[in-house]
Amino acid sequence: MQRLESRGITGCFYYPIILLLLFLIAVSAVYSVSIGQVHIPFGQSMNILLHALTNGKLGSLHGIQESNSNIIFQIRMPRVIFALLIGMGLSLCGAVMQATVQNPLADPYIIGISSGASLGATIAILIGFGSFFANFGVAFGAFAGAAVTSAAVLLLSSIGGRATSVKLILSGVVIGAFCSSFSDLVIYFANNAEGVQQVAFWSMGSLAPSSWEKIPILAAVVLLGCVFFLFQHRVLNTMLLGDESAVTLGINLSIFRKIYMVLAALITGTMVAYAGTIGFVGLIVPHICRGLFGADHKRLIPATLLIGSLFMIWADILSRILIHNVDLPIGIITSVIGSPLFIYMIVKKGYKFGG
Template sequence: MPLPLVSAVLAAGLVLSLTLAVTIGPVDLSMRTVWQIAFAKLTGTSGNWTGAQENIVWMLRFPRVLLAAVVGGGLAAVGVAMQAVVRNPLADPYVLGISSGASVGAVLVLGTGAFGFFGIYAVSAGAFAGAVASFTLVFLIAVAGGQLSPLRLVLAGMACGYSLSGLTSLIVLTSENRELARNAMEWMLGSLGGASWSDLGLPSAVLLVGTLWLSLSGRALNALLVGDDTARTLGIDVGRLRVTLFIVLSLLTGVMVAVSGAIGFVGLVIPHVVRMLVGTDHRRVLPVSVLIGAIFLVWVDVVARMAFAPIELPVGVITALLGGPFFVWMLVAQRWKSRDAA
């Protein structure tokens, strides 16, 4: 199926998913009411609905489902590119320890009140600062021996990730704040609750620019996945490309984690699903992964807030419950496929 047609179908599916997700909640809303309110807010007109319905649609549900789409698309795009950069099918957006650094920053804010001048965005600011610090540390360790190789990247990311996770646990266990453990756990498992329109600007811009750049680099990613020697024969500066990709992917991951917490399995599972559907060419895989990742996380968030209502689960709990068994099934299916082919 041609890529434009696939993208158009998935884009329509994303719009439908966003609309249905906004209608689902303790207060039932029709799809017509949802889009009437959205159109009225965008054009400055008014209509026949209550003020409560308008607040629910425009101030509560729309920002949340849109943020879910942005974060899901961003994590899926990073997962696709990360697996090519480190040539490891088990790589995900957090393999470089970025989420561990973000967790340290978020927990410091939750426990000490640091970054208080950011107000309600203090936790996100602290998480992003931690992510940037972790990214810088991993980069310095990985390039200490000269060339930035996939193995050095993974090893540096794992070392920093484990160390920063230990630091997070130390802060939580030694804090006098009795609520810190619960708040830290909820953040580290990922949550989209409390999303507002102001949370969407930076992640959306980063997703748009980052995905566009990665899509234009699709040919280079294809070459990297085959091997550095092959990429060099095609005229690609492998060292420079890997450094640039590392920076772009780290910033993408840092921004997404800062606004949503560490939501796992999206960047690991979605790229494999997409490759099963459209092949391995990154020029096709990247845009399709963004759309499927967005749709996936929108519906995961619906399950997280409705499955045990009025209790709201962290989104990461649902992605783990769904992603783990699915990934195992996919590995078993590929094994049987390889056996049949033999």
């Protein structure tokens, strides 16, 4: 267990850094609701939010236009909450997947979830399947595709014995390639230029579709998943040590792998259904946290949730301010930021997966 006892470069400053991250998330959230085509001063945004959160006990609306309050609560606040939840969910699933399959290149989409979700969304958009579910048609199609893909991967990896990390990865690659090919086939034969453009935009990831109506389901799935995995740090640590060590400790990793994969697939499928495919968050954030806080999942999971949220909030801010009056797909921003960071971590001496 020696390599899991490392506390990273933060050492005994873990809890002060956690408090600092909470403070930075709060400040970043206020700044995020302040920017846009209609600029709202930071102080006004702070007063509006404090007044709402404390039921009028703190903050003052004196001299603040009602339109500014409506812009913050009806348009920008749901987007910030979406960024928070999706940042938490992707980072959590990335950390869990990396431990589950014992692969530092694992991310929430490694078992083909994104390909399955893309296939479901493509069918919903181009064939019209989603019209039966009104505004949730694309989300339902994407989630259904992700769920079916996850089930197929688990079934395929279980054939011929217990599901190992290698079999899970290979099954995910095969199923993901099949779904991608079928999506391309649907797009090729679709006579719908507007629909194809919508599919392309959805595949890049975006927080623009966020709304208060979609938050309850997303929040319930992500937050319940976070609470569950916060108490699974011992099993996750054991997964990093390998199956042989788990046998000596009396832990059946095959069962836990299936449980964790199902839950991670549910969380990821829900996020992809609402926001599309947002890459690199689930890959890079857990690695950053391991370098800072060590590989012990008792410290890693809470830090991953907070840094993932902060990362996603700022990625969303950049997607709105880099080009004037243009809302860039957030998946482009996360990839542009994540790629150089990951390259740096690869060439950085002393960094090893698991410690």
